[in-house]
Each structure stands twice: as C-alpha cells, then as structure tokens.
Amino acid sequence: LAHKPKILVARAIFPEALVKLEAFYEVHSNQSDQLMSAEALQKALSDVQGALVTGSERIDASALALAKDLKVVANISVGYNNFDIPAMNAAGVMATNTPDVLTDTTADFGFALLMATARRITESEHWVRAGKWDQWSIVNNPLGMDLHNSTVGIIGMGRIGQGIAKRALGFGMKVIYHNRSQLSAEDEKACGASYVAKESLLQNADHVVLVLPYTAQNHHTIGAAEIALMKPTATLVNIARGGIVDDSALAQALQAGKIFAAGLDVFEGEPQVHPELLKCSNIVLAPHIASATEKTRRAMVDLAIENLQAALDGKEPPSLINTEVFSKA
Ligand code: 8YV
Structure with a gap:
C-alpha cells in the first residue's frame, strides 16, 4: 500500500469519524479535548498535509510557519474568525468551513x-x-x-x-x-x-x-x-x-x-x-451550544472530513472559503 498522507485532528471528534479517517490517513490526533497550545499546533502542522480544527485554533502566519506540506485546514465550524485567510492564501493552504448543515x-x-x-x-x-x-x-x-x-x-x-x-x-x-x-x-x-x-x-x-x-x-x-x-x-x-x-x-x-x-x-x-x-x-x-445536537455535530464533522478528503484528493472541497488557493494549485 502506498504511503498514507499524514493529517492532524486537533481536538476530540466522534470515535467513528476517527476510524473513518484512519482508513485513509496516518492520523496524529489530540483526543484530549483540550485546545492545543500555539506551540503544539505549529509543531503538529509541520509534517501533515491536512488538519481538522474546531473553530478555536488560530491558523495564522505563525501557526503555518513550519508547515511545508500542508494543503488544507478544515474547520468544524461555520464561523472562521480563527482563520487568517490572507496568511493561509500566502501559504497556499485551503480553508474550509461547515455551512448549511447547521x-x-x-x-x-x-x-x-x-x-x-x-x-x-x-x-x-x-x-x-x-x-x-x-x-x-x-x-x-x-x-x-x-x-x-x-x-x-x-x-x-x-x-x-x-x-x-x-x-x-x-x-x-x-x-x-x-x-x-x-x-x-x-x-x-x-x-x-x-x-x-x-x-x-x-x-x-x-x-x-x-x-x-x-x-x-x-x-x-x-x-x-x-x-x-x-x-x-x-x-x-x-x-x-x-x-x-x-x-x-x-x-x-x-x-x-x-x-x-x-x-x-x-x-x-x-x-x-x-x-x-x-x-x-x-x-x-449557554456554553456555545447553538449547533450542538447529536445529528448536526455529526454532520459538521462529516462535512469537514469531506472537505479535507477532497482537498487531499486534488478536488475542490465543497465548502472552500479561499477559492483562489485551489485555482492556483
Ligand atoms: C461550533 C460555531 O460548534 O459553527 C460555528 O460557527 O460557533 C459552532 O457551530 C464552534 O465553532 C466549535 O466548532
């Protein structure tokens, strides 16, 4: 079997989603459910091609500083104020979110x-x-x-x-x-x-x-x-x-x-x-639970995975934010 691409899962997700990812990727996963520190995130992004994050991890020039192979960061969130889009554009990294399903x-x-x-x-x-x-x-x-x-x-x-x-x-x-x-x-x-x-x-x-x-x-x-x-x-x-x-x-x-x-x-x-x-x-x-139903949180994770997979397969992710990065790739 060809080498599996490496990905990061930055916070706990449903176990079945992790199993699904492990079939295709070598997964570096932080299942502690604690937000990764900026240092840990920068280091983790240094040797992966894709990352699943949860709306709170700041993806800026500093987070991307060591990321040489990174193609996509998929947010499990519709809001993407955690993304510095110009910095992601400059690094040629696709940014995706999870609209509609929530x-x-x-x-x-x-x-x-x-x-x-x-x-x-x-x-x-x-x-x-x-x-x-x-x-x-x-x-x-x-x-x-x-x-x-x-x-x-x-x-x-x-x-x-x-x-x-x-x-x-x-x-x-x-x-x-x-x-x-x-x-x-x-x-x-x-x-x-x-x-x-x-x-x-x-x-x-x-x-x-x-x-x-x-x-x-x-x-x-x-x-x-x-x-x-x-x-x-x-x-x-x-x-x-x-x-x-x-x-x-x-x-x-x-x-x-x-x-x-x-x-x-x-x-x-x-x-x-x-x-x-x-x-x-x-x-x-309320503790930031507007999207928190059994069905919707699963749909958000599934859509984020779909986005990540499309990007790593060289296809346009369904909810790509910075389309200019894909058209340049
Ligand atoms: C997420 C949200 O649960 O989608 C958003 O913008 O605020 C929530 O649905 C939150 O961002 C954590 O991922």
Whole structure:
C-alpha cells in the first residue's frame, strides 16, 4: 500500500469519524479535548498535509510557519474568525468551513434562547429550585415580554439569520434586519423581513438577535452607545461570537435595567464568562451550544472530513472559503 498522507485532528471528534479517517490517513490526533497550545499546533502542522480544527485554533502566519506540506485546514465550524485567510492564501493552504448543515439547528437554538430570555425561563427555574414559589401570584411571578406581535431585529442576515426570521413569522412577529448588504427582494419576501439601518433597528426592535460573522469591523458592534438606543423593555440575544458584544458594557446595562434581559451563547474570552455577567439575574447563559445536537455535530464533522478528503484528493472541497488557493494549485 502506498504511503498514507499524514493529517492532524486537533481536538476530540466522534470515535467513528476517527476510524473513518484512519482508513485513509496516518492520523496524529489530540483526543484530549483540550485546545492545543500555539506551540503544539505549529509543531503538529509541520509534517501533515491536512488538519481538522474546531473553530478555536488560530491558523495564522505563525501557526503555518513550519508547515511545508500542508494543503488544507478544515474547520468544524461555520464561523472562521480563527482563520487568517490572507496568511493561509500566502501559504497556499485551503480553508474550509461547515455551512448549511447547521443552519436549522442553530436557528432553532437562537429561537429557544430568545424565548427563554423574553419569558425568563431559567430565572423562573432558579426561583422554583430556591423554594421561592410559595403561591401563584398576579404580580409576584417572573413577568416576561411577549414574542407575538413584537418586532424582532436581526443583525446579520445570512442563512441562520434568515432561518430565525422564518421562525419569527410563525410566531406573528414583525421582522426587521440589518446586514452588510440588503437581501434580494425574493429572499426578503421569503422571510418577511424589511431592511433597516442599524440605529433604526436598535431603536425599534423589541428583541435584537445577533447572527453576524466576527470580523475586525464587527468588534463590539453592540457596546454602551448601541445599548443606549435600545428600548428598556428590549432583549438581546447573541448566538454569533463573543467580541461582537462588549460584555462589560452589557453587564452594566443589565444591572442598571437599561434593557430587559439578554440571552448569550457566546462570550468574549470564552470559556471564561465576564464575572459581572454572572452576577446578573436577567440573563440566560449557554456554553456555545447553538449547533450542538447529536445529528448536526455529526454532520459538521462529516462535512469537514469531506472537505479535507477532497482537498487531499486534488478536488475542490465543497465548502472552500479561499477559492483562489485551489485555482492556483
Ligand atoms: C461550533 C460555531 O460548534 O459553527 C460555528 O460557527 O460557533 C459552532 O457551530 C464552534 O465553532 C466549535 O466548532
């Protein structure tokens, strides 16, 4: 048998996926489930042709410095802010991600977080567990905000944003959105959404949902000034990336009652959570699980493997980000 190409699997994946890979490749795998250090990653990339990473490993010029044979890094994630694309282009390394397979699962979770936040579900559970439920009450129950007949403002109207819009329509909500570019009239119609300026969205939305990619321009898209535009009764949901929201400003706003509540799946510096956020009761916290269902996490791993395999077989990967690297190869 010809020499098997070497690949890196940078973090624990499903055992059956590893078995599948081992049939074709010599696999160097970090199954400890701990994020590899920058040094370990740089060293591991020095003698492999492909790598599977999980959205958190920084792939930049330094990570690629010793990588002489590397052809592809496949992210098991749709967001790829961990990739320095110009550096990967310069090194001739293909970058791939996992779009589509997680759209509905992630939109479902965005909606779940929106509902839990507006209706204070986790706060209510804590209340019950703490033995505070001594009687039913008109006034002394955790009173929430309605979704039906309210306006949801979606910032970032890609596949997942549109998925949330479609779900919101089913709840009788009005949908406004802001995005880098306006959708086609046909796509706007399909999700019943109207394009507005960011300021107008913040002023008019009863619920703001963030689903935009994390780029340098999107750092702190929501900070103190933006929160100040929101209604005091509004909720804010972030299923995009930490860093899009200024967590310190958000914690201050939640504590001062400047907005009603927040639902967060992602955090600046996660898995650390800002200590001031942990002190807020009007918040729903989740450990970056919007794509985490049995079926979808497997589909993400499978798509990442498909991307890696295509690249190593000299074919165009189905979700190639930097197409220029493939056309030059
Ligand atoms: C991933 C995500 O689970 O796809 C994304 O962008 O945030 C999640 O689906 C996470 O990046 C870890 O791979």
